Amino acid sequence: LAGGLTFFGFGIEAGALLAGISLAGSGFQREIEQKIRPLRDFFLIIFFIVLGTQLTVELIEQYWLPALALSVFVLIGNPLIIILVLRLFGYHPRTGFLVGTSLAQISEFSFILLGGGIAAGLADPDSLPITTMVAIITIAISAYFLKYNEKMYEKLEFLFKWLESVPDMQDNKNDDxxxxxxxxxxxxxxxxxxxxxxxxxxxxxxxxxxxxxxxxxxxxxxxxxxxxxxxxxxxxxxxxxxxxxxxxxxxxxxxxxxxxxxxxxxxxxxxxxxxxxxxxxxxxxxxxxxxxxxxxxxxxxxxxxxxxxxxxxxxxxxxxxxxxxxxxxxxxxxxxx
Known part of the structure; x- marks a missing residue:
């Protein structure tokens, strides 16, 4: 499947993703997961090692400011977007906040997309070290978000009062x-x-x-x-x-x-x-x-x-x-x- 998509001009990553989706619908999903887990963990380590080799002290000094700005955007912007989207579907702001803070980081898939963009000449290679720094910062901070998100919502609840739905007292009379x-x-x-x-x-x-x-x-x-x-x-x-x-x-x-x-x-x-x-x-x-x-x-x-x-x-x-x-x-x- 991956080779077929490559023949038609698609990236091998897209083919691998579709292959995984097709296997997820089979009755052997759990067995496949258990068999490939050691291989998955091994390549995950290699993946981060390769990322680390792309990040030097000189690059950190050069790109720390845009990396910090993007990290702040991800840490704050992601939860806000999710809160608003879930509110449109009728969920309470507290639910959106807890979900949003659990997703306040960029994932490995971001590097797959970025790698494809760099290979196709659509993205600047200098964006890779910036993305790596953003990943390190957001993954580290979001771990604390996951641990303390309920306490954080208690402190910040007043900011989301306008999103809470309280029935109109005039339209809904409720006598004793x-x-x-x-x-x-x-x-x-x-x-x-x-x-x-x-x-x-x-x-x-x-x-x-x-x-x-x-x-x-x-x-x-x-x-x-x-x-x-x-x-x-x-x-x-x-x-x-x-x-x-x-x-x-x-x-x-x-x-x-x-x-x-x-x-x-x-x-x-x-x-x-x-x-x-x-x-x-x-x-x-x-x-x-x-x-x-x-x-x-x-x-x-x-x-x-x-x-x-x-x-x-x-x-x-x-x-x-x-x-x-x-x-x-x-x-x-x-x-x-």
């Missing part, structure tokens, strides 16, 4: 009598498994999510729903979350949980708040914040929680015996309580 007694934050596997139990309560309920795909599914099923970010206090005010009797948050994010609980405390709400944690340590943090009950999926699935929900409903005191049992179980597993 219309406030649902039960609110489910997050409709995915866990949320979907809990929903039947919420229906058995025979109370008005509302499902909140900011995943456009989840909203589409809820629209098809004609479930009461609204698109929004539960980490946004203006949005929580709009849906009057503080007036709900029961809030179940299936989003296993400590920061979102903290925002919801702090909001309810500020409002003086006595709402029963059930949240979700990934680990026992995360569950302890959420109990310390003031959560009524914490779901740990690895220890308590959605189906079992659904059975408990129909028995305890809105009274906080009804949850206390279960909380004591859960804390003992978590302590036995993690030794943190």
């Amino acid at each position: 009598d219309e406030v649902p007694r039960v609110m489910l934050f997050g409709y995915h596997e866990l949320g979907a498994s809990i929903l039947p139990a919420i229906k058995k309560l025979k109370e008005d309920y509302l499902i909140v999510d900011f995943d456009p795909a989840a909203i589409d599914r809820l629209e098809i099923k004609q479930e009461p729903h609204i698109y929004g970010d539960v980490g946004n206090r203006e949005f929580l005010d709009f849906i009057k979350a503080y007036r709900a009797k029961l809030i179940i948050c299936t989003i296993p994010d400590v920061n979102i949980t903290r925002d919801i609980i702090e909001y309810l405390k500020i409002k003086g709400s006595r709402t029963v708040i059930v949240v979700t944690a990934k680990t026992a340590r995360g569950a302890k943090k959420m109990y310390d914040m003031g959560a009524t009950f914490v779901i740990v999926p690895s220890m308590l699935g959605g189906e079992l929680f659904s059975e408990l929900l129909t028995k305890r409903k809105y009274k906080k005191t009804a949850w206390y015996p279960l909380i004591r049992k859960q804390k003992k179980l978590l302590a036995a597993n993690a030794k943190i309580f």
Whole structure:
């Protein structure tokens, strides 16, 4: 395939890419990956060695300024572009920021394109050392982006407020009598498994999510729903979350949980708040914040929680015996309580 494309004037790299795409659709994809992994790793090392030989001290001194400028553009421009594109598709700015910061670097494919351009006489050979420096800078810094992107978003969230979608208070009136007694934050596997139990309560309920795909599914099923970010206090005010009797948050994010609980405390709400944690340590943090009950999926699935929900409903005191049992179980597993 690669040789055939070369015959027709295409680069051998394009042929190799198409060959890989055709193999990806075969039933032997995993086996092929395992067999070529040592070869792939070997040539990857050679690839970076060759790049290193193209970068001398003299070239660094000569091209450090354009390399730095391009690095700043990639580190800032890539996330901004991705945020805007994902926002057009209906995704929340936080999702776009986390995705964008994970892609804030140039990849090996950039060198393949550049190499083809240099070979065809369409690019200046001097652009290779600049691209190499940009790759080193962006790959190194984006590694820290990946580690601290959630904390970064917390600090920079105010810059993206204008991209957040909060329903118009004038167009969507929400009187006190219309406030649902039960609110489910997050409709995915866990949320979907809990929903039947919420229906058995025979109370008005509302499902909140900011995943456009989840909203589409809820629209098809004609479930009461609204698109929004539960980490946004203006949005929580709009849906009057503080007036709900029961809030179940299936989003296993400590920061979102903290925002919801702090909001309810500020409002003086006595709402029963059930949240979700990934680990026992995360569950302890959420109990310390003031959560009524914490779901740990690895220890308590959605189906079992659904059975408990129909028995305890809105009274906080009804949850206390279960909380004591859960804390003992978590302590036995993690030794943190």
